[in-house]
Amino acid sequence: MKILKVSEQISIKRSIEAGTTEQVAIVKGIIQEIRTRGDEALREYTEKFDRVNLSSFCVTKGEIETAYQKIDEGFVSIVREAAENIRSFHEKQLRPSWMTTEENGTILGQKITALDSVGVYVPGGTAAYPSSVLMNVIPAKVAGVTRIVMVSPPDSEGNLPPAVLVAAKEAGVEEIYKVGGAQAIAALAYGTESIASVDKITGPGNIFVALAKREVFGDVDIDMIAGPSEIAILADETARADEIAADLLSQAEHDPRACSVLVTPSMSLAEEVTEEVEKQLALLPRKEIAARSIAEYGAIYVTADMDEAVETVNQLAPEHLEVMTENAMELLGKIRHAGAIFIGRYSSEPVGDYFAGPNHVLPTNGTARFSSPLNVDDFQKKSSVIVYSKKALTENAAKIAEFARMEGLEAHARAVEIRLENDKK
Structure with missing residues (x-):
């Protein structure tokens, strides 16, 4: 695997699936x-x-x-x-x-409805x-x-x-x-x-x-336009090189365009992982696919310290992130961008793929910066509920009408005012 310094380009992005x-x-x-x-x-x-x-x-x-x-x-x-x-x-x-109810009789709320x-x-x-x-x-x-x-x-x-x-x-x-x-x-x-x-x-x-x-x-x-799978592993010198290599290859065997990245402040770990990847790669049934993935999209970023390593991970915003460091849970609060976060050496990525419970449909290609795993919200929609009382409309009609007229929408203003005018008759 390529061993790079963080001063070199940091990215897991591949060409968008726009098609020919x-x-x-x-x-x-x-x-x-x-x-x-x-x-x-x-x-x-x-x-x-x-x-x-x-x-x-x-x-x-x-x-x-x-x-x-x-x-x-x-x-x-x-x-x-x-x-x-x-x-x-x-x-x-x-x-x-x-639903919430105000003293003037206003009722505001949100109705959640499943998709049909x-x-x-x-x-x-x-x-x-x-x-x-x-x-x-x-x-x-x-x-x-x-x-x-x-x-x-x-x-x-x-x-x-x-x-x-x-x-x-x-x-x-x-x-x-x-x-x-x-x-x-x-x-x-x-x-x-x-x-x-x-x-x-x-x-x-x-x-x-x-x-x-x-x-x-x-x-x-x-749901999303998902790209090839990707994994980033954040590790220090306490991690085992053979376990890291196995996890990197677990994504590489998916697709020639899958991306497998190790981020570590330890040069010795980086070198050990490089050797382990080559050793384990030779034994895989899908070694040709995995080898292409590692050669083209695999990388090891060596950082100056753990703070720089964490920030590198946040820049990558990977689909899967494994944290294999001493006191790994202490780093969780510093991780801002990742689709799924696997903490500790026993939380290998396939645990989430098949069995643990969290969804394995995850944002790829750096989109974990702004999107989430597939979840229950994706299968529901939300409707706002607005119930205004006579008292509430009386209190706020002038403000609403003024706002409407500021936008040049006279009919909007009149739709509010006509109700109060009718009540005076």
């Missing part, structure tokens, strides 16, 4: 076809991209029962326990509606992602969303991975469709004969899925 002109045009064309031809176009794209001709997109109860037969009972038990951990964490995020419907995209391909199902569906369930639709691309036999179906069932999804890509996003956003539209779309996907989510945003809401 050709990719954008393809996505726009797919969306338009789905909007105008519905299921017919959806079936054609599924045959073209997934190489399967489906008579029905809907996953049946029989397919879910078969999935349970194919999955080891021990794994099902793990999924259930992980789901309970995730549910318990997100239930603590729930906030009630509220949410679509969850689960990536397909060569891997299965049951964790993605749990992390997207459970907070929506906790928020009170009544209709949750899951879509995922089928294999060439027209099936979804058994683990994904089991996770969906355990999370409480009752509507699952075997569609993927930009066409699935378009179907969720605008609806087809088989798939009714939703109000929000969440979940990761490839560049075509990301571009489609960007295109439909505004007609529906989306």
Whole structure:
């Protein structure tokens, strides 16, 4: 890994997933076809991209029962326990509606309402992602969303991975469709004969899925446009080099564009970690992917002291941050920007990916400076409640009318004044 000084460029940002002109045009064309031809176009794209001709997109109860037969009972038990951990964490995020009453009879408040419907995209391909199902569906369930639709691309036999179906069932999804890509996003956003539209779309996907989510945003809401995964590790000389190397590689194996960074004031640790990364890299099944990631986006920043190291981490604003230092909890208050913070050597990043409970859908590419992990609030909306009494309007009508006239909105002023005038009649 490259060992750099903090005086050199500090960044985890990679090029924004804007797509090529050709990719954008393809996505726009797919969306338009789905909007105008519905299921017919959806079936054609599924045959073209997934190489399967489906008579029905809907996953049946029989397919879910078969999935349970194919999955080891021990794994099902793990999924259930992980789901309970995730549910318990997100239930603590729930906030009630509220009202306040003033002496003059004014009532002000906020009404919190769950979204009616949410679509969850689960990536397909060569891997299965049951964790993605749990992390997207459970907070929506906790928020009170009544209709949750899951879509995922089928294999060439027209099936979804058994683990994904089991996770969906355990999370409480009752509507699952075997569609993927930009066409699935378009179907969720605008609806087809088989798939009714939703109000929000969440979940990761490839560049075509990301571009489609960007295109439909505004007609529906989306969670975020997530970039490749990233990890920063803040460590001192008390940390173990082999554990740090293992954690760096846990992100590098995701994607050639994943970013793995160590920030430390210890040059000796930096050198040890560099050796450990090379040693462990050779043993990984996905070593080619991880090697590209480490070569292009991996780095070790050596700082003058721990204060400079903490500030470097805040500049990076990483998706995942591990703090592996002596008295690590004491640094928590100084961390301003990170999607998820893992404290201590036993809190390896995969703990959060699968099991601990906090959401693993996190801001990437430095956006942790201003955004948060996927949470219950993402599946709710807030309405302001205003109840003015006659006394309150009498007290404030002149002020409101003057404000309106200052902005040149005479009808606004009169809408307030007419009520008081009518009461005098």
